Amino acid sequence: MVSALSSRFALWSAVLLPLVLLLGCSRGQAPSEPVRAVKVITVTASGMEARHEFSGEVKARVESRLGFRVAGKITQRAAEMGQHVKAGTVLAQLDPQDYRLAADAARAQVAAATTNRDLAAADYKRFVTLREQNFISGAELERRETALKAAQAQLEQAQAQLASQGNQARYTNLVADVSGVVTAVEAEPGQVVAAGTPVVRIAADGPRDVVFSVPEDKIVALRTGTPVNVRLWASQSQLQGRVREVAASADPVTRTYPVKVSLETTTPPPLGATVTVLPQLAAQAAGTQVIKIPTSALRQEGKGTAVWVLDRATMTVKSQTVQVATADGNDAVIAAGLQPGMVIVAAGVHVLAPGQKVSVWQEKTSGLPPVATQPAANPVAGAAQAATLPTTR
Numbered sequence: 606m607v608s609a610l611s612s613r614f615a616l617w618s619a620v621l622l623p624l625v626l627l628l629g630c631s632r633g634q635a636p637s638e639p640v641r642a643v644k645v646i647t648v649t650a651s652g653m654e655a656r657h658e659f660s661g662e663v664k665a666r667v668e669s670r671l672g673f674r675v676a677g678k679i680t681q682r683a684a685e686m687g688q689h690v691k692a693g694t695v696l697a698q699l700d701p702q703d704y705r706l707a708a709d710a711a712r713a714q715v716a717a718a719t720t721n722r723d724l725a726a727a728d729y730k731r732f733v734t735l736r737e738q739n740f741i742s743g744a745e746l747e748r749r750e751t752a753l754k755a756a757q758a759q760l761e762q763a764q765a766q767l768a769s770q771g772n773q774a775r776y777t778n779l780v781a782d783v784s785g786v787v788t789a790v791e792a793e794p795g796q797v798v799a800a801g802t803p804v805v806r807i808a809a810d811g812p813r814d815v816v817f818s819v820p821e822d823k824i825v826a827l828r829t830g831t832p833v834n835v836r837l838w839a840s841q842s843q844l845q846g847r848v849r850e851v852a853a854s855a856d857p858v859t860r861t862y863p864v865k866v867s868l869e870t871t872t873p874p875p876l877g878a879t880v881t882v883l884p885q886l887a888a889q890a891a892g893t894q895v896i897k898i899p900t901s902a903l904r905q906e907g908k909g910t911a912v913w914v915l916d917r918a919t920m921t922v923k924s925q926t927v928q929v930a931t932a933d934g935n936d937a938v939i940a941a942g943l944q945p946g947m948v949i950v951a952a953g954v955h956v957l958a959p960g961q962k963v964s965v966w967q968e969k970t971s972g973l974p975p976v977a978t979q980p981a982a983n984p985v986a987g988a989a990q991a992a993t994l995p996t997t998r
Contacts, residue, residue, distance in 0.1 A: 642966040643922075644952040645915055646902070648943050650894045657826070661817030661835075661866070663878040665808030668788065672804050673699055674776040678797045684805045688787045696805050697792070699777040708774050711767035718760035725749075725756035785809040786876060813873035815846060817882050818861035826884060827851060833866055838879040845869045846882075896943050897936040903929070904954045912943070913950035913957055921960050922950060 677699035684696040732749040735741045789806035792798055815835055819827060827848055835844040850865040866882060874880070902912050910929055913922040927942030943949070950957065957963070 640962050640964050641953065641956060643913075643915075643950045643957070643963045644966045645948050646898070646951045648896060648898065648945055648947045648949060650896055650945050657823055657884065659817040659819060659864075659882045661815045661880050661882045663813055663868075663874050663876055663880060664816050665785065665788075665810075665876060666812045666814050666867075667783070667809040668806065669783070669785075669809065670789075670791075670803040670806050671696065671779060671781070672800075672802045673697075673779055673798060674800055675699065675704065675773055676798065676800045677701075677703075677777060679792055679794050679804070682790070682792070682794050682804075684787045684790060686787055686790055689785070690781045690787060690807065691784045692781055694781045695778050696781055696787075697779040699779075699798075701774055701777040704770065704774040704777055708767065708770040711763065711770040714763040715760070715767050718756070718763040722753070722756040722760045725753040729753045779804060781805075781807060783807065783809045788876065808876055813868055813876070814849065815866040815868060815880055815882060817864055817866075818856065818859060819864050820861055821855065824851070824862045824864075827864055832885045834883045834885060835866065835868065836881045836883070837874055838881065844874075844880075895930075896939040896945065898939060898943070898949065899951050900932075900935065900937050902949055902951045902954060903927075903937060913954055915948040915950060915963070915965075917948065919962075920964065921962055922957055924959055925949075 680698050680700050682697040683694075684690065690696065729746075729749045729752070732741060732746050736743065736746045785807040787805055788808045790804070791806065792802065792804040798804065829848055829851060831848040833846050833848065835846050836842070837844070846866040846868045848864060849867040852863045855862055868874075898912070903910050904912070906924060906926065909926050911924050911926045914925045915922055925942055925947075928940045930938045930940035932938065950963075952966075
């Protein structure tokens, strides 16, 4: 029994001892950091290419939303979308029956007040004669004079009421106060509208403006009087203009600032035309020599922005803090931190560490690489030698 246990112990010792020795040797040396391949670029100065262009729309400088000055039911609408109307043209009508009846009532009140005034005037004239003959007192004459003045005031009140009712009747016709183009129709016949409800929108003839919106970070470059170039989308023709108005607050929905540009031309483009606005200051800035790098080379380091700079001598990378000025297309414009000639990592920045060794990634060529072979000195001898080689199965 003892001999059997001893033989088993000797067998297990012979199997496990090499494994223990192998594990003990492998723990002594840590695996080395792999050399990563990165894509690099050389920092150079190049010209600014992107220009701040904004899409705008041509609108009339004055655009009015016309509505009736009285309430009522629309019986007729003569204005149509896109129609050019002249000042004084009737655009729509309300049912005038009630206003005509009110004007007739006011006219009757004027007639009654006129009669009372005439009667008071006749009485006053007779009492003046009686006073001259001392048949009445001076106080009685003063009462008659007061009655005449009251009758005259009532007549003037009735006449003013008649004029007001006449205006109300005329207000049942919606008349264009300026010449222009109908840009919107907001009410139809049969609709009952309140006083002041917009019915027709008219863009007045005259100067035209280009209206566009600018984000908050670009509004600083636009001030009143700034010259701009306006390019028509349909014909690609160029027009000159100047910033006429910059909104003081942002739009509550888009959070952009509306800007209006006055066009310096006697033949403005049609209303609603799409245009591209390019500030001339931005156009002059195009071509300025700046340092640009791909955005893929940037990484966040604390509260700043940094890139990896490659040391060609040691093939290691070190972190370099940079200051980004703006964007130019898909590139970042660097204001400080880099100099032309420096080599930086353009891709793979998220897997690197300071002082890490790297290799420059080379783009593979299409197809398989050629295999170097050494040709035989004598083709015939070579073929014979190959024929005499034994075949291994």
